[in-house]
Amino acid sequence: MKALHVLSGESGAVLQARGLDTYPSVYNALHVLHQNGWENHLITAVNTNGFEHLLQENHYFSAHPLQKAWQLGQVGRHFDMIILYEPRDIKLYQLAKLWGIDLKNRTQYLVHHSLEIPVYQLGNRAWKNKLHRYLYSGYSAVDKVIIQDATRHTLLKQHCPSLADRSTHYVPNAYIPAVEPIATHLRWFDTLRQNSRTLVSYIGAIESWALSETLFQAIADKTDITFLFSGWSSDGFAETVMARYAHCSHIHFSMGKKSLADLNYIVKHTDIGLVFYDSTDPNINEIGLSSGKLHKYLSFAKPVITNNVASLREFLHSHQLGLAVPPEQFGTAIATLVTRQAEYSRHIDQHYPTLINFEQSYQQFLETLQHSANTSKLTRIRSIPPSLFSAF
Incomplete structure (x- = not known):
């Protein structure tokens, strides 16, 4: 099983001061997936020192958003799961379409592990409004959502109504000792x-x-x-x-x-x-x-x-x-x-530890993926005409 993690990271001076160690939900997800035998592929602009042992492949983004969008299309042709973490990653998903790259066609599950909710006001200029709406329309492509709790989920649905009916899993932004x-x-x-x-x-x-x-x-x-x-x-x-x-x-x-x-x-x-x-x-x-x-x-x-x-x-x-x-x-x-x-x-x-357990919560999310995959296989088998089986 292969997972692609997309984490654009901050920009400018803030980016230089941050590393993957400031994203516990990301490096904990890498850990749990690695423990479950998944291959982790990461494309990011942040420093990954100390976490290389969890990564099968590590790709680095350039600074410009359009360059990032093009680079996103170069990391692989198929993944069992692609995870977008921040609003800027959703925007990047949409920008990649300008290069003819649709990550939706490269994975079974497009997952949004929400670290931040896009609550920003739109700009005053009409072209900014149109660009904003286009970039954030990428939320509608998401298959599954991971978010910290019900309160955050309610806020996310208010600002991203297209996610209201998506399969959602609660995983706190906690730590694994x-x-x-x-x-x-x-x-x-x-x-x-x-x-x-x-x-x-x-x-x-x-x-x-x-x-x-x-x-x-x-x-x-x-x-x-x-x-x-x-x-x-x-x-x-x-x-x-x-x-x-x-x-x-x-x-x-x-x-x-x-x-x-x-x-x-x-x-x-x-x-x-x-x-x-x-x-x-x-x-x-x-x-x-x-x-x-x-x-x-x-x-x-x-x-x-x-x-x-x-x-x-x-x-x-x-x-x-x-x-x-x-x-x-x-x-x-x-x-x-x-x-x-x-x-x-x-x-x-x-x-x-009995109230909050990242590892346990994420494991439950992975189990739902396996259940969905098994259900999908069973559905495909049932759709095969009986006459094809009789031929054998």
Whole structure:
């Protein structure tokens, strides 16, 4: 069995800072398929260091979308499954048709494993509207959908109505412990950890769409707690808050992308995970089980504190995995988590793996593919006229 994974990746400076290790749903899918005897073929523009052992073939995209579309047609003639991950991959599928390449004709199943939902507004110019509609009409070609949960599925159907009747499978954006490397030490972090009674860490984008001034105002006077913000920034937001809160010796920043092993080491030795989303983007407001930060901390049995995002609040509170409160209540909430940290950690360690399991969920998806294939074969056999059998 052969699978082609299409992951265009980000563009420009953001792309250079990211690798496949920032796409857990992709490298976990590669892992599960590899374990099940599938050949993984990947075409991408992101760095794949550390995951080559999961790949039968690895092809790299050029920068220009039209070049990517042409390259897409050169990777092979038939695959049992082709997976498109992001909205830009759907657009690329449509662009490839301009070269006479229709991936739909090269696979039994065209799958969209949704990592992001296209909720963007159309441009003001008529030609942009037409181009947008053409490129995103590629969603109608999808046979099967993988998405994180029912909330995300509802949002996807609102913006891509053609997917409403497609076979859909829920697979959380979670982690598989066996796939995750962990460093043995990290000098600068070890020093910070040693000098911190309670360490709350945040990992990911330190940008205006993700964080806000409200958060930093809320933690500026919590001097008995060490806050670490580890991540990247391309919009100047990190530099602004670093300068504004330079007088707060308990707030630390470590800029730049970390290796997966170093990132896991930081999370492993953190006391509480900070998961914060402050955006008007529905992808964020309905983040649900697609939050990589959420699953990263919980996979290490770390209680989570987050702002009052409804989908996260419901999940955390109903399963006692952490607290979701407005930023102005962070001080009280963190104090509660610190006092009950051991209790929370034991509970998360025991119950989270029974709630969220990427490997099991993806395995169930693969079983439906096999069932569909068997049903299709049976249908073809039944369609053969009995007279043909009598000839033998």
